Amino acid sequence: MNEKQLTILLADDDTDDCLFFKDALEGMAISTEFTTVHNGEQLMELLNYETNKLPHVLFLDLNMPRKNGFECLAEIKQNKKLKGIPVVIFSTSYEQEVVNLLYRNGAQYFIRKPSEFGQFKKIILYVLTIVAQQNMLRTTKSDFVLTAESNLVM
Amino acid sequence: MSNTLADDELSVANKELVFQNEEKEKRAAELSIANKELIFQNEEKEKRAAELIIANTELIFQNKEKEKRAAELIIANRELAFQNKEKEKRAAELIIANRELAFQNEEKEKRAAELIIANKELAFQNEEKEKRAAELIIANKELAFQNEEKEKRAAELIIANKELLAFTYISSHDLQEPLRKIQTFVTIILENENANLSDKGKYNFHRMQLAAQRMQQLIDDLLAFSRINTTDHQFEKTELSIVIEEVKNELRDTIREKKATIEATEVCPVNIIPFQFRQLMYNLISNALKFSDPGSPSHIIIQSVVVKGSELASQYFSPEKNYCHISVKDNGIGFEPHFNERIFGVFQKLHSKEVYAGTGIGLAIVKKIVENHKGRIVATGELNKGARFDIYIPANLG
Numbered sequence: 132m133n134e135k136q137l138t139i140l141l142a143d144d145d146t147d148d149c150l151f152f153k154d155a156l157e158g159m160a161i162s163t164e165f166t167t168v169h170n171g172e173q174l175m176e177l178l179n180y181e182t183n184k185l186p187h188v189l190f191l192d193l194n195m196p197r198k199n200g201f202e203c204l205a206e207i208k209q210n211k212k213l214k215g216i217p218v219v220i221f222s223t224s225y226e227q228e229v230v231n232l233l234y235r236n237g238a239q240y241f242i243r244k245p246s247e248f249g250q251f252k253k254i255i256l257y258v259l260t261i262v263a264q265q266n267m268l269r270t271t272k273s274d275f276v277l278t279a280e281s282n283l284v285m
Numbered sequence: 286m287s288n289t290l291a292d293d294e295l296s297v298a299n300k301e302l303v304f305q306n307e308e309k310e311k312r313a314a315e316l317s318i319a320n321k322e323l324i325f326q327n328e329e330k331e332k333r334a335a336e337l338i339i340a341n342t343e344l345i346f347q348n349k350e351k352e353k354r355a356a357e358l359i360i361a362n363r364e365l366a367f368q369n370k371e372k373e374k375r376a377a378e379l380i381i382a383n384r385e386l387a388f389q390n391e392e393k394e395k396r397a398a399e400l401i402i403a404n405k406e407l408a409f410q411n412e413e414k415e416k417r418a419a420e421l422i423i424a425n426k427e428l429a430f431q432n433e434e435k436e437k438r439a440a441e442l443i444i445a446n447k448e449l450l451a452f453t454y455i456s457s458h459d460l461q462e463p464l465r466k467i468q469t470f471v472t473i474i475l476e477n478e479n480a481n482l483s484d485k486g487k488y489n490f491h492r493m494q495l496a497a498q499r500m501q502q503l504i505d506d507l508l509a510f511s512r513i514n515t516t517d518h519q520f521e522k523t524e525l526s527i528v529i530e531e532v533k534n535e536l537r538d539t540i541r542e543k544k545a546t547i548e549a550t551e552v553c554p555v556n557i558i559p560f561q562f563r564q565l566m567y568n569l570i571s572n573a574l575k576f577s578d579p580g581s582p583s584h585i586i587i588q589s590v591v592v593k594g595s596e597l598a599s600q601y602f603s604p605e606k607n608y609c610h611i612s613v614k615d616n617g618i619g620f621e622p623h624f625n626e627r628i629f630g631v632f633q634k635l636h637s638k639e640v641y642a643g644t645g646i647g648l649a650i651v652k653k654i655v656e657n658h659k660g661r662i663v664a665t666g667e668l669n670k671g672a673r674f675d676i677y678i679p680a681n682l683g
Contacts, residue, residue: 246465
């Protein structure tokens with residue numbers, strides 16, 4: 132694992148999900164700096180004003196007030212300074228058409244939030260490990276979706 | 286004297302000669318004039334000769350033309366003679382026909398008299414019919430009004446139906462989130478507070494987990510059910526064997542566990558919405574596996590064949606159309622025959638969830654998919670003697 136501190140940004144309006152994420156990170160042997168924003172507008176403001184300190188990875192919820200995850204993803208991928216940030220979609224529901232659209236729009240992974248906490252931690256750890264290895268090649272369509280059923284090989 | 290005489294004679298002779306000479310000059314002058322006249326006349330004659338040559342040529346040409354016309358006239362004459370004969374024949378025929386017509390005329394007059402009587406009768410009937418027509422117009426207006434009312438209601442129903450589908454979809458969608466959180470909190474408590482919980486407490490949390498899992502299954506199935514109506518309906522000619530292979534691959538663990546054999550030998554290409562039909566085959570095959578007889582290995586037979594509507598002898602099929610008949614038959618626990626309609630209802634189950642897990646949506650989805658294919662599904666079963674599902678979909682759509 133990389134010695135460098137991993138900066139993680141989570142954009143999710145749901146307090147419980149932010150808490151789950153924080154709890155999951157605390158139990159991991161990775162040094163992380165964790166920031167949360169609670170809507171799309173806050174997210175874009177933060178990214179646009181702190182361009183010198185961009186996160187290593189962004190976890191993005193889809194249903195957020197004021198500006199949703201789809202709009203944020205589109206803005207990030209159209210912005211020269213921001214488009215390099217790996218965007219991991221974080222969603223409760225799973226719709227094939229939505230997943231296809233997000234893949235086309237340049238998201239790195241699609242995580243269907245697992246209901247079991249153990250699996251929740253496992254998926255986050257899997258993504259963070261790949262980010263830490265700085266091995267963020269474009270994922271193939273078949274590896275794009277991560278769910279409780281995914282076979283995660285680290 | 287003689288000399289003088291001679292001189293006199295000479296003088297006379299001379300005078301005579303002079304006179305003659307003058308006469309000759311006069312004649313010469315006259316001849317010259319006459320000559321010029323002759324030259325002029327000659328020229329005139331030459332001109333006329335040239336004109337005559339031209340006129341001659343013209344006459345020769347006209348002559349030839351007249352000969353041609355004469356020949357044509359001969360032909361025309363013959364034709365006229367022939368036509369004349371024909372006309373005579375026709376005249377003879379017309380005389381005969383005329384007689385016939387005269388006879389028919391008499392007949393017609395007789396009939397006309399009869400028709401006048403019949404006409405009066407019809408006029409009377411007509412009046413009666415007009416009265417009835419007036420009555421019918423009123424009845425018709427009433428029907429048109431009723432029809433409009435029905436159309437309005439149908440339109441309202443379509444809207445209500447769409448709203449209901451949207452409601453099902455959105456509610457199931459939004460219900461997922463709080464449910465997932467309950468499950469996550471339970472797993473956190475079981476993991477972190479394990480030492481602080483009594484055995485009873487742990488047991489209750491496990492029951493809570495099971496209830497939540499069941500609700501998640503219900504929501505997932507409900508979503509699948511409503512998705513069948515909302516996703517696009519793109520028909521494609523598809524090999525049924527490929528669809529079955531994909532489903533078998535997806536279910537391979539269960540197939541191995543149940544020691545099941547799936548026979549799909551006689552299958553034909555079908556015109557289907559591939560995504561939906563895969564779901565249909567999945568639901569039918571997984572049902573057959575789930576409700577297999579615990580005492581003997583599961584055996585599932587899938588067949589498909591194209592049949593003419595007239596062979597099916599049912600009001601639901603047009604006799605001239607071709608239908609694809611797909612059957613899925615198993616040797617499982619079956620069901621009582623009178624449940625053959627009920628099993629297709631939403632949330633309808635024949636067994637408690639402790640014995641056979643499930644939400645009772647699988648066959649409702651199957652039926653909906655068959656209906657999306659403008660087809661029919663029939664279930665036949667007998668308790669402990671297996672179940673059979675017969676699907677009929679039009680072989681050629683659109």
